[in-house]
Each structure stands twice: as structure tokens, then as C-alpha cells.
Amino acid sequence: MDLLTAEEGACAVRLARSVLEQKIGGTTFSPIPLAPIFNEKRGVFVTLTRDGELRGCIGFPYPTFPLMEAIREAAISAALQDPRFPPLRATELPCIRVEVTVLSLPQLMTAEPAARPGAVEIGRHGLIARGYGRSGLLLPQVPVEWNWVSREFLDHTCLKAGLPRGCWKEDCVEFYTFEGQIFREE
Numbered sequence: 225m226d227l228l229t230a231e232e233g234a235c236a237v238r239l240a241r242s243v244l245e246q247k248i249g250g251t252t253f254s255p256i257p258l259a260p261i262f263n264e265k266r267g268v269f270v271t272l273t274r275d276g277e278l279r280g281c282i283g284f285p286y287p288t289f290p291l292m293e294a295i296r297e298a299a300i301s302a303a304l305q306d307p308r309f310p311p312l313r314a315t316e317l318p319c320i321r322v323e324v325t326v327l328s329l330p331q332l333m334t335a336e337p338a339a340r341p342g343a344v345e346i347g348r349h350g351l352i353a354r355g356y357g358r359s360g361l362l363l364p365q366v367p368v369e370w371n372w373v374s375r376e377f378l379d380h381t382c383l384k385a386g387l388p389r390g391c392w393k394e395d396c397v398e399f400y401t402f403e404g405q406i407f408r409e410e
Contacts, residue, residue, distance in 0.1 A: 225266075228326055232259050233407030234391055236244040236324040239292065240270050240299040241409065244322070247300055249314045262292040267327035267362060267402070270298040271310065274319050278382055280306040285330055285352060285361055285402070295324060323408045330400035337393045343401070351381040355397030360385025364404045 228236065239256050246253040268291060269283025280302035284294050299322070312320065330352055335343035344351065350364040362384055367377040378392040378399070393395045399403040 225328055226261060226264075228261060228405055228407075232261055232404060233324070233326075235259070235262075236268075236291070236295055236326065237322055237407050237409055239295050240322050240324050243299045244303055244312070244317060244320070244408050248303060248312055249317050254278045259291055263290050263291060266291040266294060266300055267326070267329070268294040269325045269404075270295065271323040271325065272302050273321045273323070273361070274316065278308075279320060280309050280312065281314075281363075282306055283325070283327075285327060287327075287329065291326065320408050323406060325365070325404040325406050328403040330402040333401055335400040337395055337397075340378060340392050341374040341400060344377055346372065346374060346377065348403060349401040351377060352400040352402070353378075353381045353385040353387060353392070353397060354400070355385070355387060355391060356396065358385045358387055360387070364402075365406055 235256060235258055242256060245251045265287035267285050267287050267375045269281060272280040282301040282305065283298040333340060333343055346367050348364060350362060352359060360381055362381045372398060379389040382389055382391045387397065392399060
């Protein structure tokens with residue numbers, strides 16, 4: 225899977241911002257010229273922050289949509305449908321910082337449960353936990369922002385999935401790792 229260039233990453237962020245400005249702010253949408261890579265199916269998350277605090281984060285872990293469509297849908301969902309927050313208001317748009325994380329394809333972690341902490345590379349891997357009919361995902365930047373070690377990252381991914389802390393030690397809970405290219409507004 226090809227990586228995005230810095231210029232393509234800046235376009236991804238501009239696309240997410242323009243979708244928010246149109247949908248929430250009521251501005252006219254001006255098409256952004258996009259490179260062919262935006263037609264490739266990619267996993268992506270859009271994260272919105274305000275004053276350094278999370279304000280919304282939703283995305284698609286698997287490459288089910290072309291990147292441009294996935295960014296549009298994730299941006300709108302992060303702003304209006306993240307159940308942890310009220311819908312974003314137009315008056316908040318100038319205070320919101322947009323971040324787009326383009327994901328690699330998640331890979332099943334093959335390490336035995338007891339060895340999982342050693343299979344997680346902080347700052348490189350994002351995690352998906354799946355078990356007991358539940359799943360949860362944390363992006364690669366989350367453990368860096370919180371200064372977690374790999375065991376804490378595994379625990380918090382369990383919690384995000386609605387599972388108990390420490391369930392990463394169980395054979396019946398699967399973990400997937402992925403990487404992400406992170407692009408932010410300055």
C-alpha cells in the first residue's frame with residue numbers, strides 16, 4: 225500500500241475541513257483537486273479537537289471506501305455522530321483542529337496472549353481488540369499522547385471495546401495491529 229506524500233496528506237486535511245465548513249458552516253463547497261491515490265480504498269479516521277481536547281473521532285478501520293469518500297463520511301460522522309459528544313455547531317468550527325489518519329490494513333496479531341505486550345510498538349501500531357461480540361480501536365497516536373506502555377495500551381483498547389482491563393491475556397480475544405499516517409492542521 226502506497227504512503228501518501230506530505231502534499232497529499234495536506235489535501236486530505238483540507239478535504240475534511242471543507243466538508244465540515246460546507247455541512248455545518250453552510251459555505252459553498254469548492255472542489256479540491258485530488259491525486260489518484262484518493263480513489264484507492266483506504267481505512268481512515270478523522271479526529272477533531274478543541275483546545276487540545278477530543279471533540280470527535282470516527283472512521284473506517286478497513287479499506288471499504290475510496291479515500292476521498294471515507295474522509296468525507298468520517299469528517300461528518302466525527303462532527304455530528306460521535307456518541308460521546310453533542311453535534312458540532314457552526315460557531316465551533318474556527319476553534320476545531322482537524323486531523324486525518326490514513327490506516328494500513330489491520331493484521332491479526334499472532335503472538336501468544338502473554339507475549340502481546342512485546343508485539344506492540346508504541347508510536348507505530350494502532351490496535352483493534354475483538355472478543356465476546358465486541359470490538360474497539362485506538363489509533364497509534366493515542367498511547368503516545370497518554371504516555372502509555374504497551375500493557376496500558378492493550379488494557380485501554382480492551383476498555384474501548386467494552387471489555388475488562390487485562391482481557392488481552394485471553395486466547396478468545398483477538399488483537400489486530402495497524403499503522404497510520406497522521407496529518408494535522410497547523
